[in-house]
Amino acid sequence: MIGFVARRLLTSIPTLLAVLTLVFVIVRIVPGDPALVILGDQATPEAAAALRARLGLDAPIWLQYGRFIAAALTGNFGASMVTSRPIIDEVAAVLPHTVDLTLAAMVVGVVVGVPVGIWAALHRNGAIDVAARLLSLIGLSFPVFVSGIFLLLAFALHWRVFPVIGAAELNDIPDRLYKLVLPAITLGLVMAAYITRVTRSAMLASLSEDYIRTARAKGVPWRRVVWVHGLRNASLPIVTVVGLYVGILIGNSVLTEIVFNRPGLGKVIVGALNQRDYTMLQGLMVIYCFIIVVVNLITDLLYGVLDPRVQQA
Amino acid sequence: MTPIRRAIRRATSNPTTTAGAIITLAIVAAALLAPLLAPYDPTEQDIMARLQGPSAEFLLGTDQFGRDILSRLMWGARISLTVSLGAIAVAIVIGGVIGMVSGYIGGTFDLIVMQAMDVLLSFPSLILGLIVVALLGPDLVNLVIAISLTAIAPFARIARAPTLVLKERAFVEAGHALGYSHSRIIFRHILPNILSELLVMGSLWMATAVRTEASLSFIGLGVKPPTPTWGGMTRDGFENILDAPWLAIFPGVAILLLVLGLNMVGDGLRDATDPKLRNE
Numbered sequence: 001m002i003g004f005v006a007r008r009l010l011t012s013i014p015t016l017l018a019v020l021t022l023v024f025v026i027v028r029i030v031p032g033d034p035a036l037v038i039l040g041d042q043a044t045p046e047a048a049a050a051l052r053a054r055l056g057l058d059a060p061i062w063l064q065y066g067r068f069i070a071a072a073l074t075g076n077f078g079a080s081m082v083t084s085r086p087i088i089d090e091v092a093a094v095l096p097h098t099v100d101l102t103l104a105a106m107v108v109g110v111v112v113g114v115p116v117g118i119w120a121a122l123h124r125n126g127a128i129d130v131a132a133r134l135l136s137l138i139g140l141s142f143p144v145f146v147s148g149i150f151l152l153l154a155f156a157l158h159w160r161v162f163p164v165i166g167a168a169e170l171n172d173i174p175d176r177l178y179k180l181v182l183p184a185i186t187l188g189l190v191m192a193a194y195i196t197r198v199t200r201s202a203m204l205a206s207l208s209e210d211y212i213r214t215a216r217a218k219g220v221p222w223r224r225v226v227w228v229h230g231l232r233n234a235s236l237p238i239v240t241v242v243g244l245y246v247g248i249l250i251g252n253s254v255l256t257e258i259v260f261n262r263p264g265l266g267k268v269i270v271g272a273l274n275q276r277d278y279t280m281l282q283g284l285m286v287i288y289c290f291i292i293v294v295v296n297l298i299t300d301l302l303y304g305v306l307d308p309r310v311q312q313a
Numbered sequence: 314m315t316p317i318r319r320a321i322r323r324a325t326s327n328p329t330t331t332a333g334a335i336i337t338l339a340i341v342a343a344a345l346l347a348p349l350l351a352p353y354d355p356t357e358q359d360i361m362a363r364l365q366g367p368s369a370e371f372l373l374g375t376d377q378f379g380r381d382i383l384s385r386l387m388w389g390a391r392i393s394l395t396v397s398l399g400a401i402a403v404a405i406v407i408g409g410v411i412g413m414v415s416g417y418i419g420g421t422f423d424l425i426v427m428q429a430m431d432v433l434l435s436f437p438s439l440i441l442g443l444i445v446v447a448l449l450g451p452d453l454v455n456l457v458i459a460i461s462l463t464a465i466a467p468f469a470r471i472a473r474a475p476t477l478v479l480k481e482r483a484f485v486e487a488g489h490a491l492g493y494s495h496s497r498i499i500f501r502h503i504l505p506n507i508l509s510e511l512l513v514m515g516s517l518w519m520a521t522a523v524r525t526e527a528s529l530s531f532i533g534l535g536v537k538p539p540t541p542t543w544g545g546m547t548r549d550g551f552e553n554i555l556d557a558p559w560l561a562i563f564p565g566v567a568i569l570l571l572v573l574g575l576n577m578v579g580d581g582l583r584d585a586t587d588p589k590l591r592n593e
Contacts, residue, residue: 022436137329137573137577141573143527143568143569145527145531153558244435247435247437251437254532
C-alpha cells in the first residue's frame with residue numbers, strides 16, 4: 001500500500017507540471033496585450049511598457065515559463081494587483097466557505113444519487129426506473145444558477161425557511177450548516193443526477209455477474225448481495241464520476257456563490273475579472289491546478305482501496 | 314441505409330427523444346422566426362411599462378426598462394443557438410483533427426497529445442471559459458472560441474479511439490500501397506467512418522455549450538447588452554427578484570428547456586448508435 005501511495009504521488013508531479021503548463025499557455029496564447037487589457041485602450045505606450053516590465057512580460061518566453069513554474073511550485077502565487085495583498089492570503093480567507101459548499105454538495109450528490117441509482121437498477125424498465133431516469137435527465141439539464149434562483153424563490157422568499165444571504169461566521173457551526181443547506185442542495189442536485197445515472201448502469205452491469213448468482217445461491221440475503229457484493233463492484237465507475245465531477249463542481253460553485261451571495265473562491269474570481277486583476281487570475285488558476293491534481297490523486301488512491309488489483313498495476 | 318439514418322430511425326421510436334426533438338425544434342423555430350413573430354422590438358424601452366407582470370399586452374411581462382420579455386427571449390434564443398452551434402462546430406473540427414492525427418501517427422506523439430487533452434479535460438470548463446472570455450473580451454466570436462476550447466478534448470478522444478482501430482484495416486493499407494498521402498487517408502478514408510460518432514457527441518455537447526454560454530452571460534461575460542441573452546436576462550431578473558420574480562423565472566425556464574431538449578435528443582442518438590445498448 002505504501003509503495004502504491006508513493007508511486008501515485010510521484011506520477012502526480014508530471015500531471016501538475018502539465019496543468020501548470022496549460023495555464024501558462026492559455027494565458028499567453030490568448031491574443032491581446034495583458035497590459036492593454038488591464039490599462040484599457042487609451043493607455044500610453046510608456047505606461048503599458050512599465051506595466052509589462054512589472055508583470056515580467058518583457059522577459060523572453062522561456063524565462064517567463066521558468067519563473068512561472070518555479071513560483072507556483074514554491075507556493076509563491078504573487079500579490080493581487082488591486083489590493084497588493086498576497087493572493088494566498090486572499091484565497092485562504094474564503095477557502096473554508098468554498099470547501100464547505102463543495103464537500104456538502106458531494107455529500108448531497110452521493111447520498112441522493114447512489115440509493116436512487118441502485119433503486120432504479122433493481123426496478124429496471126419499471127415505473128421507478130423510468131421516473132429516476134427522467135428526473136436525472138432534468139436534474140443534469142439544470143444550469144445551477146437557474147436551480148439556485150428557483151430554490152431561493154421557493155424556500156427563502158416564499159416560505160422563508162432558509163436565509164437569503166449565505167454568508168455565515170465560520171465559528172458559529174450550527175449557523176454555518178443552516179446557511180449551507182440551500183446552496184449545497186443547488187450544487188449537489190446536478191451531481192446527484194450524474195451519480196444516479198452512473199450508479200444505475202454500473203449496478204446493472206455488476207448485478208448480472210456470476211458472483212452475484214453465486215452469492216444468492218449460497219443464501220446471502222438479497223439486501224446484502226446488493227449493497228455489499230453489487231455496490232462494491234460498481235463503486236469504481238462511481239468514484240471515477242465523482243472525481244471527474246469535482247471540476248464541474250468547482251465551476252458551478254462560482255455560480256452558486258453568486259446566487260446565494262456567499263463568500264468563496266468564485267466571488268474572488270469574479271471580483272478579479274471585474275477589476276482586471278491579472279495576477280490574481282493567474283494565481284487563482286494555479287490554485288485550481290493544485291486542487292485538481294490533489295483530487296485526481298485522491299481518486300487514484302481510492303481506486304487502490306476499493307479494488308486491490310489496481311495497486312499491482 | 315446509412316448508419317446515421319438508421320440511428321435516427323431507432324431514436325425516433327423512443328418517446329423521450331421525440332419529445333426532446335420537439336422542444337428543441339420549437340425553440341429553433343422561435344429563434345429563426347423572431348423577426349416575424351416577436352410582438353415587440355427586443356431592445357425598445359418603454360419606461361411607462363416597467364416591471365409589468367404577464368398580461369394580454371405583454372404575454373410574459375416586461376423588464377426593468379419596460380422591454381417585452383417574450384420578444385427578448387425569442388431574440389435571445391438566437392445568441393444561445395449561434396454561440397453553441399459555432400462552438401461545437403469548431404470543437405468537432407479541431408478536436409476531430411487532433412484525435413485522428415494523434416491516433417494515426419501513434420507512438421510518443423500520441424501519448425503526449427492525449428496527455429495534453431486529459432489535462433485540458435480535467436480543468437474546470439466553466440473556469441476555463443471564464444478566464445478566456447475575460448482575457449479576450451466578451452463578444453460573440455470570443456464566446457465561441459472560449460466554449461469550443463472547453464469541448465475540444467472530448468472530441469479528440471472520441472475521434473482517436475476508432476482511428477487506432479481503423480488505421481490497421483486493409484483499406485488503409487491499400488491506400489498506402491496506392492501511394493495516397495497521409496492527409497488523403499485521414500480525411501477521405503478514416504473521417505467518413507467516424508463522422509457519425511462525432512456528430513452524435515456533438516448533439517450531446519450542444520446541451521453543455523448552451524449551459525456554458527448561459528452561465529457566462531449570467532456572470533456578465535456574455536454578448537454585451539442591450540443584445541438580449543438568456544443568461545443576461547436571468548441576471549437582470551435575479552437583481553429584481555423581490556419586485557418581479559417572473560423576470561428570472563422565464564429566461565431560466567427557457568434555458569432549462571433548451572438544455573433538456575438537447576440532452577434528450579443527444580441521449581436518444583447515443584443510445585441508438587451505441588452497439589452495446591442496441592439490444593436493450
